[in-house]
Amino acid sequence: MLSVQFPLCIGNTRSHHKEYYSCHSKTVSQKRNKKIIMAAMINDTANQEYDRSKEVKQFDDSKIGVKGLIDSGITSIPRIFIHPPETLSDLKSKRSTRLPDSESNLIPTIDISGLEDSNRRSAVVDKVGRACREFGFFQVVNHGVPLEVLDRTIGAIKGFHELSTEEKMRWYRREMGSGVSFLSNVDLFHSKAASWRDTLQMTLGPNLPELEEIPEICRNELVVWNQCAKQLGEQLMELLCEGLGLNAGKLKDLTFLDARTMAAHYYPYCPQPDLTVGITSHTDPGVLTVLLQDQIGGLQVKHGEGWVDVKPVPGAIVINVGDIMQILSNDEYKSSEHRVLANGCHDPRISIAIFFNPLKRDSLFGPFPELISPEKPAVYREFIYTDYIKRFFTKELDGKSLTNYYKL
Numbered sequence: 001m002l003s004v005q006f007p008l009c010i011g012n013t014r015s016h017h018k019e020y021y022s023c024h025s026k027t028v029s030q031k032r033n034k035k036i037i038m039a040a041m042i043n044d045t046a047n048q049e050y051d052r053s054k055e056v057k058q059f060d061d062s063k064i065g066v067k068g069l070i071d072s073g074i075t076s077i078p079r080i081f082i083h084p085p086e087t088l089s090d091l092k093s094k095r096s097t098r099l100p101d102s103e104s105n106l107i108p109t110i111d112i113s114g115l116e117d118s119n120r121r122s123a124v125v126d127k128v129g130r131a132c133r134e135f136g137f138f139q140v141v142n143h144g145v146p147l148e149v150l151d152r153t154i155g156a157i158k159g160f161h162e163l164s165t166e167e168k169m170r171w172y173r174r175e176m177g178s179g180v181s182f183l184s185n186v187d188l189f190h191s192k193a194a195s196w197r198d199t200l201q202m203t204l205g206p207n208l209p210e211l212e213e214i215p216e217i218c219r220n221e222l223v224v225w226n227q228c229a230k231q232l233g234e235q236l237m238e239l240l241c242e243g244l245g246l247n248a249g250k251l252k253d254l255t256f257l258d259a260r261t262m263a264a265h266y267y268p269y270c271p272q273p274d275l276t277v278g279i280t281s282h283t284d285p286g287v288l289t290v291l292l293q294d295q296i297g298g299l300q301v302k303h304g305e306g307w308v309d310v311k312p313v314p315g316a317i318v319i320n321v322g323d324i325m326q327i328l329s330n331d332e333y334k335s336s337e338h339r340v341l342a343n344g345c346h347d348p349r350i351s352i353a354i355f356f357n358p359l360k361r362d363s364l365f366g367p368f369p370e371l372i373s374p375e376k377p378a379v380y381r382e383f384i385y386t387d388y389i390k391r392f393f394t395k396e397l398d399g400k401s402l403t404n405y406y407k408l
């Protein structure tokens with residue numbers, strides 16, 4: 001086992017950290033929540049006395065990721081992972097007001113088979129358009145990707161993250177370099193608190209990295225998944241365009257199918273899931289995200305003032321609208337804030353996101369002219385992607401500020 005070089009535990013030895021939260025399905029009592037928030041506040045005061053940047057750097061330099069911390073035997077989380085009381089109380093209130101099961105599967109699951117039939121296609125377009133307008137999220141089934149491909153891809157990513165810490169360190173870097181990198185928390189140095197996940201990032205398009213640069217344990221599976229996800233992405237872009245009354249090929253023409261990045265996340269068991277999160281609330285910057293998740297659960301989408309679960313549906317693929325799509329659609333479609341709760345389940349959670357971005361970076365992007373009218377004037381000004389993505393990297397994962405920046 002590797003020795004871990006930085007202070008591992010918060011000074012607080014509360015007993016609740018030994019508890020096992022069953023896959024986010026249980027609510028926690030208000031009394032205990034109060035204790036948790038109090039503990040976080042105490043730690044927040046203590047935070048003023050410790051050198052946070054130093055501990056963040058030590059964690060990054062150790063290259064062991066969150067999985068490495070858990071493997072080292074910790075039973076409470078290092079303080080750099082403890083989120084501020086406002087984030088924690090929001091988690092608390094949403095967990096304790098979860099809807100009964102019958103009402104909680106609000107995110108639509110859409111069967112996208114049979115699109116060659118024009119009646120069926122317009123029914124599907126209608127459902128997709130409504131989901132994009134109301135939630136910015138939906139799941140697709142009967143999508144044509146063989147279920148073994150989904151299972152094998154998730155299995156291969158799990159395999160990568162469960163390689164020995166020493167082996168994974170080879171890929172640990174913040175820059176994409178050769179097109180592949182393993183890291184913990186893409187925004188580690190920009191955020192107020194770190195989150196309980198590790199990620200394998202890879203550039204998928206326009207070209208895959210050299211094959212020998214891709215970890216062997218997931219190489220074949222990622223090559224296949226990239227092809228399937230690209231085909232599915234194309235179909236979805238068509239449906240999204242048609243849902244706005246536009247030509248099916250508009251997004252493809254703007255090169256949104258060509259620049260794809262993958263973030264393959266691993267959310268290890270967290271001994272104190274009420275003190276941190278798996279991924280903080282954010283919106284995705286691209287046009288569209290195709291997300292594969294396993295059956296553990298924990299992904300939530302903001303809807304009105306509350307959060308709704310994106311419940312795992314066997315064989316389904318999650319699709320969400322990104323910020324650029326919201327802008328292009330002149331606010332018809334929603335790029336919704338979403339987050340992942342820290343995983344209190346002893347099995348790790350795996351998810352694989354593919355983000356679709358434009359290959360043509362110097363073109364002007366803005367609301368489609370067809371969607372601008374005297375009744376619905378342009379909500380956003382035009383911008384070039386290079387400017388847009390630089391802004392993305394100068395903020396932490398903090399919700400809607402990127403689209404707000406371009407609002408007229």
Ligand SMILES: COc1cc(/C=C/C(=O)SCCNC(=O)CCNC(=O)[C@H](O)C(C)(C)COP(=O)(O)OP(=O)(O)OC[C@H]2O[C@@H](n3cnc4c(N)ncnc43)[C@H](O)[C@@H]2OP(=O)(O)O)ccc1O
Nearest residue numbers: 186187190259261263285355357389392393394395396397
């Ligand atoms: C690190 O600072 C951050 C990070 C974040 C992270 C937010 C999230 O994690 S959102 C939830 C999960 N999303 C992701 O993991 C994003 C996955 N990545 C992508 O989809 C894409 O990489 C992209 C972010 C959309 C950019 O795609 P693309 O345009 O194809 O990318 P590049 O050509 O590689 O880069 C464009 C431009 O940005 C610079 N850049 C790339 N990566 C980083 C980085 N990690 N840190 C800083 N700058 C980066 C890159 O150098 C390019 O600049 P040029 O001048 O060379 O054109 C939130 C906030 C943060 O501060």
Ligand SMILES: O=C(O)CCC(=O)C(=O)O
Nearest residue numbers: 263265293299340351353
């Ligand atoms: O893990 C998930 O389900 C969501 C990941 C995500 O939101 C992202 O990578 O942008």
Ligand SMILES: [Fe+2]
Nearest residue numbers: 282283284338
């Ligand atoms: Fe996301």
